Amino acid sequence: MTSILPAEDTAAVRLQATSAVVDRDEAELASRLRLAVTRLHRRLRQQADGGLTPSQASALAGVELLGSPTLGALAVRESVQPPSMTRIVGALEEMGHVTRVVDSSDRRVVRITITPAGEAVLRHIRSLKNAFLADRLHGLDPADRAALDDLAALLERLVDGDES
């Protein structure tokens, strides 16, 4: 088993970096990440793990994480417009994975709550071993998995915004 990480050391390059070089490198890195994410998304799109599309799975995880968010708050987290979230939540509700409850103190507001069935689906998704990515990751040594943990954390922070 070989390491999934490239062997080359970039320290020498960094030592001679000027500010302009740093800016250029950052822009190039951003471009690489963007292209890789675009292609990976297409691969992931082709499978509906646990019967959910990627968007539905992401929204359901968001409902769990945020804890009965309003539809609007969920739309913000998922970077979609409210009408799009109405549709996604409608599909999840039809499958019995969430409930939509009108807020008693402000009846314009709808709160989305995950159901036990929804929790079960999330557990199922998180345990899938034969999905595209799980297959790619299978059998990595601990060092590579640690790097991947970092990568996942990084991607999550990049999406959520960097308030630190």
Next chain:
Amino acid sequence: MTSILPAEDTAAVRLQATSAVVDRDEAELASRLRLAVTRLHRRLRQQADGGLTPSQASALAGVELLGSPTLGALAVRESVQPPSMTRIVGALEEMGHVTRVVDSSDRRVVRITITPAGEAVLRHIRSLKNAFLADRLHGLDPADRAALDDLAALLERLVDGDES
């Protein structure tokens, strides 16, 4: 400036890992990556850097990387079906970023070649400093950027498949 990478060390967890735990961790990691990529893709979708959609930019980069690939080979790399690639390439051709040339030895085959204008667009995209991701990455210290370079390489390998 703080490090973009998480501080916690996962080594302790790994040391006590049994095979079953490793499998479960891999599945969970795959799930995290999938959800993060889904949401990040939606953020990236909202901007058309350099006048290209993410799909067009990815295909154009693929043409440059593969070096005048056939339409079919490009479709495989981009994980889309041939009819989809016909459309993407058609758009790129209309913009003058690629040319479609019938192969002389097998006239069923179309070779896609990047034009000087296409190369210029790729350079432009790679130098954008105010795109969503570039903005997120701006100001990282060299150590973090080095880590990010590795993570980008890892992400690219995950998409391309792991033939090592």
Next chain:
DNA sequence: TATTGTTATACTCTATAACTATA
């Protein structure tokens, strides 16, 4: 017959605009 790519058509996801209900 098999293969490469295109055309025709339909589906999914998301967006904007207009609307309803509530504040």
Next chain:
DNA sequence: TATAGTTATAGAGTATAACAATA
């Protein structure tokens, strides 16, 4: 008037099926 969410409609991206050209 302003806000939260929904409905109506349209656009982008991709897929499958059927087809044309070539091998």
